[in-house]
Amino acid sequence: MTKHSFLAFLLLSIIWSCGSQQKQVSNNNETDSLQDDVESYVEGSPKLVVGIVVDQMRYDYLTRFDKKFGTGGFRRMMNEGFNCKNNHFNYIPTYTGPGHASIYTGTTPKYHGIIGNNWYDKIEHDMIYCAGDDSVKSVGTNSSAGQMSPHRMLTTTFGDENRLFTQLQGKTIGIALKDRGAILPAGHTANAAYWFQGRDEGVWISSTFYMDALPKWVTDFNASNQAESYFKEWNTLYDISEYTESGSDENLYEGGFAGQDKATFPYDLNGLKTDNRGFDLLKATPYGNSLTTDFAMAAILGEQLGQDDITDVLAVSFSSTDYVGHNFGVNSKEIEDTYLRLDKDLERFFSYLDKNVGRGEYTVFLTADHGAVEVPAYLNSVNIPAGYVSNNERKKVFNAFLETTFGVTDLVENISNDQVFLNKTKMDELGLNRLEVQEQIAAEQLNYDHIAKVYTAKTMTNTNFTTGIEAMLQNGFNQKRSGDVVIVNDIGYIAYGETGSTHGSGLNYDTHVPLLFFGKGINKGHTFKRTEISDIAPTISALLGISFPNAAIGQPLEFVID
Template sequence: MKYFFQTLLIFLFYSCAAPQEKITNSQGSFNQERNLIATPKLVVGVVVDQMRYDYLTRFWNRYGEDGFKRLVSEGYNLRNNHFNYIPTYTAPGHASVFTGSAPETHGIIGNNWFNKFERQMVYCVEDAGVEPVGTLDDAGKMSPHRLLTTTVSDENRLHTQMRGKTIGVGMKDRGAILPAGHTANAAYWFHGQNEGVWISSSFYFQDLPQWVKDFNAAGHVESYLKPWNTLEDVNTYVESGEDLNIFEGGFRGQETAEFPYDLKELSGQNRGYDIIKETPFGNNLTLDFALAAIDGEQLGQDEFTDFLTLSFSSPDYIGHNFGVNSKEIQDTYMRLDRDIARLLKELDAKVGEGNYTLFLTADHGGVQVPAYLETVKVPSGYFETSNFRNDLDTFISQKFKSDSLIMNVSNGQVFFDYEEIAKNDISREELQMEIAHYLLQYDRINQVYTREQLESSSYGKGLAAAIDNGFHQKRSGDVVYLLDPSVISYSRTGSTHGSGQNYDTHAPLIFFGKGIKAGNSLERTEIIDIAPTISALLGIPFPNGSTGKPLEMVLEK
């Protein structure tokens, strides 16, 4: 028995000692750059406006080796990445990418939304309290003041005691402002019409830096008022539909929506320099300006990590005009591939290969044109919002004997007038239930949720969870409705977005550069995971409202 216990003690001793040796070995291989904090000189966050995931695969064989293909082969490609909320619009998309949270937290519930306290529609970044810089137009009266949380770029600024810079660039004001956050050194957006200049607001400074003035004076914008024809023979663009069809909008002044387009000739009837936005040249111009910003602001040139947030807005304008199956979209992405290659080449030269980290994603996808889907027998259609509002008002009037209980219907939400409800001694819960029941009988409406349901329940999956994640208790309406798949409230030409269906939620996500390993995954990830992943990489605090998770699989260990 004595020898038995001695043997048992020896066995237990070595059993316990083995893990300790393993831990010691693990600690001995600790690498600060990999296990604690990476120190890229520059983080570049690229958002492509209205990029479906399948644009990577559909046009893959038309891409060169140094653009999208380089990102995928040398970086980490998340192939099942989705938005986890509704509505999938530009402003919520950009805000969610950089805050790591959904609209229920960051408060950007649309591009525009009805403000029940001001009793009017508001724009996501409009700010009457600031002045335009670089123009006299109100297009410069913008700031991030409606964004309720910090961004990852804000947290980097705070972490580095404001030594790390942040510059936001995007053709759309909301695409430049929201990603850059509250503490940015600057955000710049494009003002077209009869000016064709990059502008900002007094939220950031009182006068444009000299490098921006020089860029505006150099004639870059004017150089893009030129013919837009396809990069290659249009007849070889077999990955998209026919060039001449009835599903595209086109430009005023040209009878058909088919190549080529003489932009200088057409500009007079299409808001002057704004026509550039609706062509791939808008991406070219955006990248020209972003590269000038890297030089002008000396980004990535010291020991403190800087941020460049870069939004390519033109694919959204083009998708809305011509549709996701158009040859115009194909040509846009073939050209954007060259822009990505140019960006990577310039980053290698200016910051140094291996000295920067980049991610590329989108702010939403886009639906196939329902009018086209109808021709191939896919269930789809159009929803007439104005008719719906009239029908709803009639129902409310007949049921509750009042014409003023509804203040607004927008973004798939019904907003009540609480004062009128109180005056008429009507139960808000009863009004919600009656409207919800009515809407569920309405043609083309698929699902309905009331404020009572969303505030008292927690939905874990499906469209209900997406509605829940997009519902801000203070800013959202009282009844939310969803349309049938591939049913939109839009014109019969061009594509749009905003739903929780896969064509709107499935977006590319590729991490690339310092601290990122090569690989790919089909594991479901969400857009709110991007900011905490970058935060974990840099060893900085997560954005203060972040609800996403760091994507451990993409990080070097």
Template sequence: MKHNIIMVMKRILFYLFIFSFVIASRAQTATIDSNSKPKLVVGIVVDQMRYDYLTRFYNKYGDGGFKRMMDEGYNCKNNHFNYIPTKTGPGHASIFTGTTPKYHGVIGNDWYEKELRRNVNCVDDNSVLPIGTTSNDGKRSPKWMLSTTFADENRLFTQMKGKTIGISIKHRGAILPAGHTANAAYWFDYEHNGTGNWISSSYYMNDLPQWVKDFNDSDAAEKYFKVWNTLYDIDTYFESGNDLNTFERIFKGMESATFPYDLEALKNENGNFQIIADSPFGNSLITDFTLKAIDAEQLGVDEITDILTVSYSSTDKVGHDFGPNSVEVEDTYLRLDLELERLFDALDEKVGKDKYTVFLTSDHGAVDAILYLQSLKIPGGFFDTRKMKEDLNIFLEDQYQVSNLILSRINNQIYLDHDKIKSEKLNLEKLKEAISIKLLEYKLIDRVFIASNINQFGGQHGYLENLLSNGHNQKRSGDILYVYNTSVLPDSQWNRTGTDHGTGYNYDTHVPLLFFGKGIEHGQTFKRTEITDIAPTMSALLGIGFPNASTGNILDFVLKQN
């Protein structure tokens, strides 16, 4: 009897020990999980940054910006966009939603909206009011984006206690990353001779916070009406071509696209505050405003994770004007490197080292200036899309005796007038086939696809077909899609100098992807990663739900394992 009692007591003690061990383990795990979360996640998008800008300018970068991310964090060297078109709006949406235009619906910066029968911008919203300006540039919101971002999921997970703030020179660069539930998105009022203030819309607020008003009143933008000269001796910019050439845009009031640029003297003829956005000082202004936002919004001050999205837009502006081989682009990136160092130093001080996580990527790349490529006997050219539309409508009228069957040609897509086709009892499929055959007669067009076929594409089709499929939204995209040869741009006064983007070729798809900070391993990989992998990876780091339409993969090798 006594033996049995002792045995029972031992079992009770054993189970109590196991129970207490499990409880302690769970408590420890919970503590580890809680402590492993960063107090602030900063998602940085550098507009129009090709991957080779990391390597081409590497020796001139300091230790505190790009190199710090590479030295302390993880470098995904073979990171690509997995859809067409590679544009700013779709790029920002895809990075933060973890999916492609096929699902998030942002199929371009602008597209032809079939129900409205007109072009729309990806952040247009006439139902909201401009805040901080009277310009229609304030009538913006994320309403066209159909899915959540990881910032939205963090807001839902934290019962809306974790803040989200989006900042960019461009409205779409501020709005789309921050998502539908953001506390605020702010962009710079520079277009159409804007005020030079930071503005928002009534989607987020009824009035600008006092700190934004104070920032605007400080004339922070005006101080950048100054001379832009090279950061270092121009003769040391061996990584770029000659400063004097015929491949770059010339600002009004100048005789050549050469340093120095006196922005104060140039502003009246070049859109006033537009000239700041078109210089590296636009990026400096973004950092100024971002640091003020971190303080004023108290981002990263408690244990509930906040999200800050920052899109450096002026790299895109300078890139479009001057092209990837220009001294201007190199100088802009050397200066951006210093801005990143300034931001990271401030995060160290304000949030704390190893208490925040940063990723940096781009929304697309860019092709070298076409005239520059042609001077080197590399194939390339300009395609007249306006004339193509006129020619196609004439061709269709000759064939079917019906005028203006093509409504729009945007984003390398043809939109047909379905109402007219139906009323005239035309065969839609035969009509599309006739247009496709006609398009293939153009020397600079490589391939043509009919949308009804695109919808059936799957993994068994070629690489290009999959890119088109991922970028095609059945309700919003056009009837016919066409693809240029390599290094071909739409012919316009802007594309004759500088550069553009939008294709599925490597110069547009291959962009940086750097992670560093809390929860990030140190390393690098040549394994192919895709832009849609970022959002699920950040969601996994935070232990939150994935964006609701996410199709990307978790990059588990980037994350430290507990």
């Protein structure tokens, strides 16, 4: 090698060496930067995530009543946080149990298995309740009202995943007047779920799935007579003449309370409680939401939620809005007053969080488990197609068809939740082909008045629908739990009484619900982009940096997260 060649080789070696060192330094810097980002992300997690579900809240309640809301409740969430204005459920049926399960699991009944509040069990051959569990005992009451657990929900919640991620150090607490509104959101690993036992007790209870005895802070709350204090007059928060966003106080479309001739303000709750199942009456007034708020604030203190750097989860469901809606209807003055009072309860709840967890140290989302239809009788009065169906009348005609076609009526075991469950043993005895029977029954049902669509289990299982009612039915169809034939009523037609509102369909009045986020890690803004209820759990999981619930199908709403 010449002198010049040696010098050239030496120079190249130095350059390669420097480049290699520079690359190593660069990689080290990237690793350090990544570690810093991870540590910063963990340090930036909220101390407390609060999930709020407002039972039966339509999206348009946010806009209808906006001018009468204060600045610290719904408006605070909209002004300081992110408003998803086109948020929908993506399955049928839109009921309370499936709604709460779907919000927290990030999936639909197809996977989490909560296909209704109650449903016909094809193995037990009996109706079962979504949270019922005879293997556990009541805690806090001698009644059977505490025999509840989440054992029928097949998947994890984001609260479960947070518990696993934090080695069970992050707490999860569920609270609602309704047992299913507390239990399903809290998940399988929750520290506790509490619900309200009315009648002549007026106490918050739980089950041995969570504990052997109520903690002292709960027994102290129950002994405080806070529930008793709400047996007072329910009158409008403001002068009733200002309630221009709802219909007349006296009309034909409201149920009312036993013991009072007219469904009009004011309501003397103390005088009405005897004829309306005692403390259960409070559930059907805005004071049930106030009591829930009181108890949720007591839980924050009693459980020391949000007091360290390990994220806790508090799931709160406001159930009274559903009771009021079912009784008085979407367009009632009672529903307007209930939401104006809920706005006040949210304001004091957020103020309590500011003081006891720290402003900017917690994250909140608010949504609903379903919406509600306008009272069909009212819709008829303003020339909008709507009406009522009689399941009993349909059953008479259907039984006659079964007798004529198959020679028996017990070929069908059960009809519930707009689903027909066939007696497979009887079909085998008669030598009938199950799929052919499904098709014959579907064709018959489609002939009945105000039935829009009918599908067989075979269709739900073997056809991949991507849009429309069919896709929503499929997202709500669990192959092992759902029926053999699925029925869809005409738009605006319900199997219900002629007063008050109900829900359950895949139509906009039942699927379009609020989705608000605010607090730590949340951007400020709004979107009209379609979001779905199954997106909530993945979004919170992404915010916390934890695993998504194990069967989640939703996507993180990255435009929501800061």
